[in-house]
Amino acid sequence: MITHVYVSNYGSVGAGLELTLGSLTALVGPPGSGKGCLLDAVRFLAECANGAFDLAAANRRGGGALGGARGDGALTTLGVAVSRTEGHGFWLVQLAPGEREGEARVKSETAAWWQRSALTRLVKPGLREVFDAGSDAPEVSFDRLKGSPKGFSRKDKGRSGTLAYRGVAPIAVSGTKLVLPLLSDGPLTPMLDELRRAVLYSLAPRTLRSPQKISASRRLKASGDNWGSVLRALAKERWQDEFLAGLSQVIGDVDGARASSSGGFLVPELRHGVDGDGRERWRVAADEPDATLRLAAMVTALSQEPPLVLAGFEHPDAGVDRAALPPLLEYLRGASAQRQLLLTTESPALLDLLPPDAVYSVERRDGSTAASSIDEAQRKALRERLGAPESQRSVAASAARAARPPGAS
Numbered sequence: 001m002i003t004h005v006y007v008s009n010y011g012s013v014g015a016g017l018e019l020t021l022g023s024l025t026a027l028v029g030p031p032g033s034g035k036g037c038l039l040d041a042v043r044f045l046a047e048c049a050n051g052a053f054d055l056a057a058a059n060r061r062g063g064g065a066l067g068g069a070r071g072d073g074a075l076t077t078l079g080v081a082v083s084r085t086e087g088h089g090f091w092l093v094q095l096a097p098g099e100r101e102g103e104a105r106v107k108s109e110t111a112a113w114w115q116r117s118a119l120t121r122l123v124k125p126g127l128r129e130v131f132d133a134g135s136d137a138p139e140v141s142f143d144r145l146k147g148s149p150k151g152f153s154r155k156d157k158g159r160s161g162t163l164a165y166r167g168v169a170p171i172a173v174s175g176t177k178l179v180l181p182l183l184s185d186g187p188l189t190p191m192l193d194e195l196r197r198a199v200l201y202s203l204a205p206r207t208l209r210s211p212q213k214i215s216a217s218r219r220l221k222a223s224g225d226n227w228g229s230v231l232r233a234l235a236k237e238r239w240q241d242e243f244l245a246g247l248s249q250v251i252g253d254v255d256g257a258r259a260s261s262s263g264g265f266l267v268p269e270l271r272h273g274v275d276g277d278g279r280e281r282w283r284v285a286a287d288e289p290d291a292t293l294r295l296a297a298m299v300t301a302l303s304q305e306p307p308l309v310l311a312g313f314e315h316p317d318a319g320v321d322r323a324a325l326p327p328l329l330e331y332l333r334g335a336s337a338q339r340q341l342l343l344t345t346e347s348p349a350l351l352d353l354l355p356p357d358a359v360y361s362v363e364r365r366d367g368s369t370a371a372s373s374i375d376e377a378q379r380k381a382l383r384e385r386l387g388a389p390e391s392q393r394s395v396a397a398s399a400a401r402a403a404r405p406p407g408a409s
Contacts (some may be wrong), residue, residue, distance in 0.1 A: 001340055002042075002194065002310050004081035006092070009074040010044075011037035011065040014368030016077065019360060021310075023336040026343045026354050027371065029362030030386055034369025035344035038362065039312050040065065042342065043200035043222070045078055046310075048093070050196050051181040057095075057104050066095055066104040075107065082191045089113035089151065089191045091180055098175070105175035112151030113187050150187035154179055200312035200342070203297045205290035211265035220301045227297055228259035228266030243303035249331050250295050252324065257296060258282075270296060291319030295328070302335045311335075312342040322349045329353045348386045351379065 001021070008016040012034040019025070019038065027035040044065075047056035060066055066076050079092035089112050096107040154173055173179055180192060203224045215226035218233050234240050234257065247254045247270075256271030268285040270292070275281055285293055298316050301308070320328060329350065332341055345351070351359065360371040361382045374382060 001083055002080050002198065003083045003088075004079075004090075005038075005042055006077065006079040007038060007041045008077040010041050010076050010078060012364070012369040013037055013041070017369070017371055019371060020373075021340060021342065022358060024333060024341045024343075024358050025360065026345055026350075026358055027360050027362050028345055028351050028354075028382060028386070030346060033362045033364055035346075035362045036314055037065070037369055038371065039200055039314060039342065039344055041078055042080075042198065042310075042312060045080055045091075045093070046195055046198040046200060048178055049091075049181055049192060049198075053106075053178050053181070054176065061103070076104070080195065082194045084190050084194060086190045087113055087115045089149070089188070091191060091195070093178065106173075106178055107175075108153075108155045109179055110151070110153045111180050111188055111191070112149035113191055114149050152179060194309050197306075197308050198310035198312075199301070199308055200310075201298070201301055202314055203294050205293045208268065208293040208297050209285040209288065211262060211267050212259075214264070214266060219304060220297070224297045227300065228268045230300060231257050231259040231268055232266060234258070237305070239303045239305045243299060246299040246303055246331060246335075247296060250299055250324075250328055251292055252327075254292065254296065256280075256282075257300075289319065294318065295320070299331075302339075307338040310340040310342060314344050315346065316343060317345055317347050317350045325350055325353060346386060348383045351383055351386065 001023075003021060005019045005021060006016060007013045007019075017038075027038055029035050040060075044056050044060065047053075057066060076095040077092070078095075079090060081090040082088060090110075092108075092110045093106065094108040095104045097103070098105040171179055171182060180188060183189070183192065199220075199222055201220075201222050201224065208224050208227055212225055212228040215221075215229040217226050218230060218237075220227060220230050234243065237243075243257075244255060247257065253272050254270050255273055257269065258271075259266040259268050261267075269282045270285070270288060272281045272283060288296075294316060298313055301311055301313075316332075317325060317328060325347075332343070335341060356374050356376055356379050359374050359379065359382075361374050361378065362369060362371045363385075364370070
């Protein structure tokens with residue numbers, strides 16, 4: 001599982017911010033606090049792990065998320081720590097402005113992996129002990145961590161790079177390539193596999209209800225633009241029964257899904273039981289509420305086999321009736337037994353159902369996104385802040401910070 005996430009100078013996030021992820025983690029905060037930015041940082045690393053650094057960086061160029069696109073010369077630092085039965089390790093990437101405006105290049109990259117038998121200081125006290133968010137490239141000394149890790153530490157200076165490695169074959173590096181995704185086999189493979197099976201979804205109802213092009217992919221994509229193709233192949237999938245059970249649990253009257261062909265496109269449809277004469281009641285996606293489409297696509301993602309390592313969803317509860325939130329959370333808790341879930345929400349009602357240790361309170365402090373864990377008293381302050389008018393949120397946030405014990409992040 002992905003145990004820690006480190007984000008520095010990415011989008012609205014300023015100085016180094018660290019998240020500890022459990023089986024179910026919710027980023028809770030008002031609109032504009034930066035929840036989506038934190039989710040996207042994990043999405044960016046997952047895309048990079050799949051070898052799409054150039055495309056991932058280009059897609060974020062206009063939004064000013066990366067160090068090369070922010071325009072202020074700041075270095076973006078992103079990292080994750082991973083733990084599996086075989087061992088544990090981390091991957092750290094630092095990005096700097098590229099040669100052309102809005103571009104980003106890799107300034108440094110470090111990865112290390114310890115076998116399970118080697119005890120390390122990585123997980124406790126956490127990544128902040130390993131990752132240096134300063135202006136210079138982070139320095140990681142393998143000697144300061146117990147055990148004998150396999151990995152590499154690479155720094156890039158302009159167009160040429162140097163790679164110091166241990167247990168990994170030398171590889172040509174440049175400012176436009178990341179090393180870890182190029183390693184097809186070796187001691188770092190378990191960590192790479194973990195990252196490649198993380199998908200952070202952005203399921204827009206407009207995409208889900210529109211006729212979709214036929215796709216050969218049977219894994220639901222992050223945007224959901226191949227949902228119709230996944231539904232069309234559903235009858236042949238082993239996870240069909242789990243999917244149908246999930247639909248009924250989360251949406252209630254929806255008990256089936258399919259995709260019909262229309263003009264060379266696929267049109268998703270949902271079944272709402274049968275009428276008094278026993279006829280099936282199918283409804284095209286264009287006629288479904290936004291919340292129904294978002295939930296149906298989410299259940300699709302969480303029913304797939306093999307399960308994702310980590311699945312992220314932006315506002316899965318948006319538009320969902322308050323009475324339907326308990327079964328939704330029950331479903332999510334069940335799904336988190338097989339994979340990690342990372343959610344964002346602005347709902348006070350969903351916050352009340354979540355255990356405090358699963359919640360990060362996300363807010364803007366001095367113009368930057370900050371996230372902190374909460375206790376029961378702080379949950380009450382967060383609930384009040386979510387329900388307050390925008391003009392009162394800064395006052396509520398100050399009161400919540402004052403309620404934190406000294407030294408709390």
